[in-house]
Amino acid sequence: MADTMVYNYTAKDFKSDQEVRWCPGCGDHAVLSSVQKALAELSIPKEKFAFISGIGCSSRFPYYMNTYGFHSIHGRAAAIASGVKTANPDLSVWQITGDGDALAIGGNHFIHAIRRNIDINIILFNNEIYGLTKGQYSPTSTKGLVTKTSPFGTVEEPFSVGELVYRR
Amino acid sequence: MPYKRDIYKLARSWAIPGIPGLEHRIGGLEKTFKGTVSYTPENHEEMVMVRAEKVERVANEIPDLEVYGSKSGDLLVVGWGGSYGYLITAVRELIDEGFKVGLVNFNYINPLPKNVKDVFKRFKKIVVCELNMGQFANYLRIKHQEFTYEQINKVQGLPFTVNDIKEIV
Numbered sequence: 001m002a003d004t005m006v007y008n009y010t011a012k013d014f015k016s017d018q019e020v021r022w023c024p025g026c027g028d029h030a031v032l033s034s035v036q037k038a039l040a041e042l043s044i045p046k047e048k049f050a051f052i053s054g055i056g057c058s059s060r061f062p063y064y065m066n067t068y069g070f071h072s073i074h075g076r077a078a079a080i081a082s083g084v085k086t087a088n089p090d091l092s093v094w095q096i097t098g099d100g101d102a103l104a105i106g107g108n109h110f111i112h113a114i115r116r117n118i119d120i121n122i123i124l125f126n127n128e129i130y131g132l133t134k135g136q137y138s139p140t141s142t143k144g145l146v147t148k149t150s151p152f153g154t155v156e157e158p159f160s161v162g163e164l165v166y167r168r
Numbered sequence: 169m170p171y172k173r174d175i176y177k178l179a180r181s182w183a184i185p186g187i188p189g190l191e192h193r194i195g196g197l198e199k200t201f202k203g204t205v206s207y208t209p210e211n212h213e214e215m216v217m218v219r220a221e222k223v224e225r226v227a228n229e230i231p232d233l234e235v236y237g238s239k240s241g242d243l244l245v246v247g248w249g250g251s252y253g254y255l256i257t258a259v260r261e262l263i264d265e266g267f268k269v270g271l272v273n274f275n276y277i278n279p280l281p282k283n284v285k286d287v288f289k290r291f292k293k294i295v296v297c298e299l300n301m302g303q304f305a306n307y308l309r310i311k312h313q314e315f316t317y318e319q320i321n322k323v324q325g326l327p328f329t330v331n332d333i334k335e336i337v
Contacts, residue, residue, distance in 0.1 A: 016193070017204070018204065018205055019205075045188065046188075046191065047185070047186055047187060047188040047189070047190070047191060048185075048186055050185045051193075053195070055196070060197075062193045062195065063193050063195070063197065063205055065193070066191055067191050068183075068185035068186075068191050068192065068193070069192075069193035069194070069195070070193070070194055070195055071193065071194070071195020071196050071197060072195065072196070073196070084185070088184075088185065088186060090186065091185055091186060
């Protein structure tokens with residue numbers, strides 16, 4: 001819940017002192033600076049943010065934010081984020097995950113987080129590949145894509161993430 | 169400082185999200201003592217040793233090994249975990265029959281309690297009873313090489329019977 005105080009945050013207040021290790025040109029950089037700018041505009045005190053991530057390039061994100069953060073285990077960001085929010089509903093909980101972390105290994109936790117709908121914000125970085133491990137195909141990779149684990153092209157139809165989260 | 173390690177325990181304290189000024193990030197990436205993520209070989213080695221030392225120091229917090237039956241004697245029966253029930257029954261029967269037998273049942277494996285050596289040296293023979301192929305006996309051989317360990321193993325999905333144990337004496 002945003003309160004009525006005005007905080008004069010800038011994006012810089014949300015930058016941590018850690019060196020950002022993403023490849024130059026990666027879209028992750030853009031997400032990071034967008035989130036830092038966006039949070040500065042919300043009327044939420046900085047200590048109320050909690051960033052929970054799983055594993056992957058996306059999941060390096062919490063280290064680059066000057067907030068409470070937890071880089072957890074592969075696929076389990078949704079479970080942990082649900083726990084954080086339930087234990088302390090006053091926090092603004094953000095889950096950072098990727099197409100592999102959330103939809104492959106984390107598929108189960110993902111659908112339950114959607115079903116439970118407990119006011120956590122999930123940012124899923126979809127680069128349609130397993131990036132950190134250098135190029136294996138993921139549940140959102142285009143059918144026919146040639147990757148390190150699909151030398152003749154994948155044979156599977158990918159997820160459309162938006163369709164997964166739609167509820168009546 | 170949120171990343172500081174306690175001097176004695178070598179463990180980091182916890183800070184609850186929501187407290188102003190204590191913002192920090194925990195997670196799988198290794199960090200220096202100050203909390204900066206570090207990929208250097210030297211820091212890795214140092215941190216591996218600090219973590220190992222942290223585990224060793226847990227021995228300061230765990231209770232000493234308790235000996236049931238005779239505190240010294242001819243035979244020490246060693247078990248761990250859920251074996252306590254049938255081992256203590258067997259040991260009590262042996263004591264009634266006049267044998268000088270003691271029992272230790274380990275609840276802490278890593279690290280082992282601090283008084284293991286003191287307890288073991290008071291018995292002439294040590295027998296480790298396990299429902300597997302002898303992993304704990306081998307572990308004790310590494311951690312306390314100064315003693316000789318005999319072992320009884322049973323891998324039938326059934327617990328030891330009291331007679332299984334009494335047969336070794």
